[in-house]
Amino acid sequence: MLILIETLILFLGFLCLSLSLSRHYNQVAPKKRLSTRNLWLYRISGYILLLLAGIYAVYEWGFTLGLVYWCAIATIVSLLITLTLTFKPRWLAIMKVISLRTK
Amino acid sequence: MKPRFRQSMNWLHTWAGFSFGWLLYFIFVTGTVGYFDSEIDRWMKPEITVVEQLDNQSSVLSAAELQLQQLAPESSQWYISLPTARMPFVQIQWLQLANKETNTPRGWQEKYLDVSSGVTNSVRETAGGETLYRMHYNLHYVPELVGYILTSLATMLMLIGLVTGVVIHKKIFIEFFTFRAKKGIRSWLDIHNIFSVLPLPFHLMITYSGLLLLMGVTMSSIIDVRYGEGRENHKKFYDEAQLDIKEVQFIDLAPEALSIETVLADVAVRYKDQNVSFIGFIERGSENEHYEIWFDKYEGIHLVSAVEYRVNGDKVEIEIATEKAGSAARIYDLFEHLHEGLFANIYLRWLYFISGLLGAAMVATGMILWIKKRQINGASARPFSVISIIERINIGIILGLPIAIAGYFWGNRLLPVNIEHRADWEVHCFFIALLASICFCLCRSVKKSWLNLLWFTAGVYLLTPLVNMVTTEHSIIGSIKRNDWLMLGFDLSMLFFAGCFALAAIIVQRKNAKAQANEEHIVIQQKLKESAY
Numbered sequence: 001m002l003i004l005i006e007t008l009i010l011f012l013g014f015l016c017l018s019l020s021l022s023r024h025y026n027q028v029a030p031k032k033r034l035s036t037r038n039l040w041l042y043r044i045s046g047y048i049l050l051l052l053a054g055i056y057a058v059y060e061w062g063f064t065l066g067l068v069y070w071c072a073i074a075t076i077v078s079l080l081i082t083l084t085l086t087f088k089p090r091w092l093a094i095m096k097v098i099s100l101r102t103k
Numbered sequence: 104m105k106p107r108f109r110q111s112m113n114w115l116h117t118w119a120g121f122s123f124g125w126l127l128y129f130i131f132v133t134g135t136v137g138y139f140d141s142e143i144d145r146w147m148k149p150e151i152t153v154v155e156q157l158d159n160q161s162s163v164l165s166a167a168e169l170q171l172q173q174l175a176p177e178s179s180q181w182y183i184s185l186p187t188a189r190m191p192f193v194q195i196q197w198l199q200l201a202n203k204e205t206n207t208p209r210g211w212q213e214k215y216l217d218v219s220s221g222v223t224n225s226v227r228e229t230a231g232g233e234t235l236y237r238m239h240y241n242l243h244y245v246p247e248l249v250g251y252i253l254t255s256l257a258t259m260l261m262l263i264g265l266v267t268g269v270v271i272h273k274k275i276f277i278e279f280f281t282f283r284a285k286k287g288i289r290s291w292l293d294i295h296n297i298f299s300v301l302p303l304p305f306h307l308m309i310t311y312s313g314l315l316l317l318m319g320v321t322m323s324s325i326i327d328v329r330y331g332e333g334r335e336n337h338k339k340f341y342d343e344a345q346l347d348i349k350e351v352q353f354i355d356l357a358p359e360a361l362s363i364e365t366v367l368a369d370v371a372v373r374y375k376d377q378n379v380s381f382i383g384f385i386e387r388g389s390e391n392e393h394y395e396i397w398f399d400k401y402e403g404i405h406l407v408s409a410v411e412y413r414v415n416g417d418k419v420e421i422e423i424a425t426e427k428a429g430s431a432a433r434i435y436d437l438f439e440h441l442h443e444g445l446f447a448n449i450y451l452r453w454l455y456f457i458s459g460l461l462g463a464a465m466v467a468t469g470m471i472l473w474i475k476k477r478q479i480n481g482a483s484a485r486p487f488s489v490i491s492i493i494e495r496i497n498i499g500i501i502l503g504l505p506i507a508i509a510g511y512f513w514g515n516r517l518l519p520v521n522i523e524h525r526a527d528w529e530v531h532c533f534f535i536a537l538l539a540s541i542c543f544c545l546c547r548s549v550k551k552s553w554l555n556l557l558w559f560t561a562g563v564y565l566l567t568p569l570v571n572m573v574t575t576e577h578s579i580i581g582s583i584k585r586n587d588w589l590m591l592g593f594d595l596s597m598l599f600f601a602g603c604f605a606l607a608a609i610i611v612q613r614k615n616a617k618a619q620a621n622e623e624h625i626v627i628q629q630k631l632k633e634s635a636y
Binding site for chain 2: 003014017018021023024064065068069071072073074075076078079081082083085086087
């Protein structure tokens with residue numbers, strides 16, 4: 001389903017962006033220090049993923065409807081990430097393991 | 104004037120937000136509920152027969168036409184609505200002219216058709232989901248114009264609140280995902296920021312488009328100057344400004360054969376992938392007699408407008424309205440469609456709904472913050488201080504609105520079917536419940552108000568499907584068996600919201616218990632210290 005793919009890309013994008021902030025990086029990985037290199041890797045990949053999600057949405061649904069889907073799903077996804085970071089940050093560590101392995 | 108720009112904007116944000124905060128909360132909640140107005144309509148009219156697809160369209164159409172002929176032979180406009188995803192029933196509507204003798208005003212009448220028997224169902228008179236939705240700009244108990252002006256004013260202040268909010272939020276990117284729980288006012292500020300910044304595209308869109316939708320009222324002076332005052336002159340403006348681009352074609356249909364059936368047959372061939380939602384028989388008996396076809400599926404954001412069939416000379420011609428002629432009207436249309444979200448499928452509709460609720464939560468947390476900031480000096484220690492009264496009214500409104508909506512639904516099921524002005528009484532139930540919630544809070548302490556009302560809201564939503572089951576022949580199991588998805592979806596949503604309120608009640612209860620335990624701990628420590636001396 002198209003919405004799920006869009007949600008997944010946006011989720012990964014916002015996750016990377018949140019991990020690029022040391023406050024949230026430390027919530028997910030309490031003992032580690034966010035190096036400058038990782039900060040920029042996370043930030044750039046986050047923005048690229050957001051852009052990809054936008055391109056995918058426009059490709060799939062047309063310009064106006066695509067932007068609507070992009071904004072609406074971005075809202076929900078960032079809300080979920082925010083709440084998870086506050087209450088269960090370890091759940092996001094699973095994803096982080098996958099992404100940190102490549103860096 | 105404040106010395107610095109940001110302080111100035113802070114002041115503006117606080118007061119623009121506070122002045123119409125409660126009205127904005129009302130507008131957000133009723134408007135958000137309005138995204139599911141058709142679904143709510145179905146639940147509030149349990150007598151209608153639900154049908155997903157018509158197997159025998161022609162016999163249903165003849166039955167509908169027969170009913171219209173019996174009920175409204177003189178009416179100039181007839182509509183038959185065919186089943187669509189959000190409105191799975193057959194409905195007939197007609198325009199009834201004002202009748203001085205029976206003192207009936209000019210208005211639309213509607214009846215639901217029972218497809219198996221061909222006669223109309225007798226459906227309870229109800230305000231329906233539609234009234235709940237319309238309240239978000241008409242308000243209630245005030246003339247429509249007053250409602251429009253107040254709503255538009257609130258919306259303008261909302262827009263100011265949004266823009267100033269972004270300006271004063273210095274760390275908007277750094278704190279994008281930040282929610283520090285259990286830290287008092289800091290937590291409230293964090294959550295207010297979350298509810299405002301994350302759905303910011305939605306908030307900006309809904310506020311700006313809301314202003315546009317009411318611009319005919321707020322900027323009516325401009326139309327007055329160019330076209331003159333009064334309804335007739337304003338109509339000239341709208342006809343010019345909202346002119347549609349129309350494609351006209353002649354088609355292969357004999358003028359004598361032009362009827363509802365032949366029109367639908369032609370539409371089925373010409374627009375194979377589209378479902379027809381309405382067919383209208385307009386200006387019957389006049390020279391301009393024609394048929395209108397409206398579609399259910401929309402192409403992206405742009406609604407395909409009506410296709411009209413009429414006799415022109417000795418041929419039949421069709422007129423397809425594609426889009427607006429003027430670019431300003433096209434932009435207006437785009438914003439109108441974005442605001443109303445009629446194009447949305449079920450998933451996008453839920454996203455709209457959640458974004459709307461986040462907007463309501465933004466306003467509510469803003470009000471709570473305003474109150475908490477003024478309690479720092481212990482001003483609310485006296486129970487009748489202004490701030491403590493405002494705080495209680497605040498709780499009454501924040502939780503009172505969900506209770507009022509549930510009260511509205513209960514009124515629909517419990518009010519006797521035959522009382523006069525039943526629809527009005529359902530709305531009275533809404534406002535009585537709201538008023539009762541506010542009065543309750545004014546009599547209780549703040550902590551107890553939150554807890555009691557949260558549990559009460561949870562209970563009343565939990566029991567709504569039960570009330571449905573007891574007062575009608577619908578139930579959750581029954582809806583599954585009958586494929587009545589709208590009824591089922593509504594009942595399940597009620598249970599879901601009950602769960603959410605119960606969860607909130609449990610969280611507040613635990614927080615109170617902890618605070619209580621802390622206080623007792625401190626008191627014991629004090630006593631130990633004193634006894635040690």
